[in-house]
Amino acid sequence: MKQQILVIGAGFGGVWSALSAARQLDLNDRQDVQISVLAPQAELHIRPRFYEADVHEMKAELHALFDSTGVKFVQGTADRIDPVGKTVEYVEAGGTRQSLAYDRLVLATGSHVLRPNLEGVAEHAFDVDTLQAAARLEAHLHALAGQPDSIARNTVVVCGGGFTGIETATEMPHRLRAVLGEEANVRVIVVERGAKIGAAFGEGISPSIAQASEAMSIEWCLGATVAAVDAGGVTLDDGRRIESHTVIWTVGFRASPLTAQIPGERDPLGRLYVDHNLKVVGQPDIYAAGDTAYAATDDLGHFAAMSCQHAISLGRHAGNNVAAELIGAPTRPYSQPKYVTCLDLGEWGAVYTEGWDRQVKLIKDEAKALKRQINSVWIYPPAADRTSALAAADPSIPVA
Structure with a gap:
């Protein structure tokens, strides 16, 4: 046996x-x-x-x-x-x-x-954690075109300014306009408990995140956390209200x-x-x-x-x-x-760093080309050929 x-x-x-x-x-x-x-x-x-x-x-x-x-x-x-x-x-x-x-x-x-036990998160927030969840979000975005024009329809709130939150937020202006039209007055807001944009990424990478956000008119609510989510938007811990039909949870x-x-x-x-x-x-x-x-x-x-x-x-x-x-x-x-870190920043480009201290090596178009290579080729499994597949599984091959 x-x-x-x-x-x-x-x-x-x-x-x-x-x-x-x-x-x-x-x-x-x-x-x-x-x-x-x-x-x-x-x-x-x-x-x-x-x-x-x-x-x-x-x-x-x-x-x-x-x-x-x-x-x-x-x-x-x-x-x-x-x-x-x-x-x-x-x-x-x-x-x-x-x-x-x-x-x-x-x-x-x-x-x-990890979704928190906050009012309305389970019922009303989307995420991009699984293929099924991301597909649910995509179907929702396409359905927005059938809703009357409104601030809530045109606004996406991304909860969390970490890696997933930033990539989701910076891709969202393009995704929204592809559904609502190029002239739509779209609004993307990131709610982040930190005091600075991209603070967790360090001084080297955060300027690129800030520049990309400014170029694409992405707003940041810094020093804030979400207190509740409902069908019409989010309420922050300081009482502020953001009207939105699309709230995406990316924290934890x-x-x-x-x-x-x-x-x-x-x-x-x-x-x-x-x-x-x-x-x-x-x-x-x-x-x-x-x-x-x-x-x-x-x-x-x-x-x-x-x-x-x-x-x-x-x-x-x-x-x-x-x-x-x-x-x-x-x-x-x-x-x-x-x-290494290669952070996608939507239509602005991307930023690529090396080392745990994240020393910036490439930004904008050069980094974006590398990100596309990573996402479309490098992280996919090998072809169904025994010799090449087993060779690709050698632990001595560097991943980064």
Whole structure:
């Protein structure tokens, strides 16, 4: 009977874990281990692009890729992990409960936006956290054209001025005018609790965010938080009212709740502490990759962010190491010292930085060209060709 490596999740961390494990087995000519991926769909949803239009196109089919690399796909949603019995229970699309046994497990179930328990947020706010949620927002934007012209119809409020909030807000003027017409008096407002535009990004990158915002007439409500959301807009904590039919929540992310089913230490975002091989600390048979892993990227105190930049490399290392450890081959400690930021700023362009201190290297059109390359090519999975797909899963390949 074959030994079983089970990967839960088909996001960036999950896909690259499976491919890298297959590569390690191939290098050692091992046919006695089965790699399985458990996920709701055999699709990689390109989450970093969900702020864009035509979101239904932001996915990559995985059946052919898995078939070409000997990875078995199991369709279902995992909801219970038993680390002692080494089983995972899941629910099939039709509602039937099933279970899978594993010898080694890779948890790569990602993260989700954390909606607060504020009045009206659950009922009235949109988000771009999942393909379905982003598609719901897109359908809503198209439906605005059928509403009477009004301030509320023409106004979008983005709650949160972080990475997702900025990319969503700066893309919105173009998206709104594509629906309402070039002459429409559109208004985009970012509600941000910080005292300065892009303060979390540092002094190097924040001027570009401010310039882009000014060029596209994007307004910022700084030092403010949302107190309530309703069908007609938002009320801020200082009592101010903004009329809007489109409120988008982008604040706060937390690791998959499945992390709570694995005994171990977690960071404030719910990510599991892992060792240098990405094995969950205290768990002999479980690894974590992507947004479920609290992993040191270097020896200087930096830890992986919840981003595809880190998830791809984490997946390559977790998959390599889970297979290597199972068959007795050398592992490769995770290391990703280079960190970059490429922030899309709508029609103004983009800004690209290098280093954890975010030193600006490219802005406007040059950075925008790089961002398009990243979003349309670099973050997509490889073609369904066994040789090239396994070669692409080498953990030594730098992601940034």
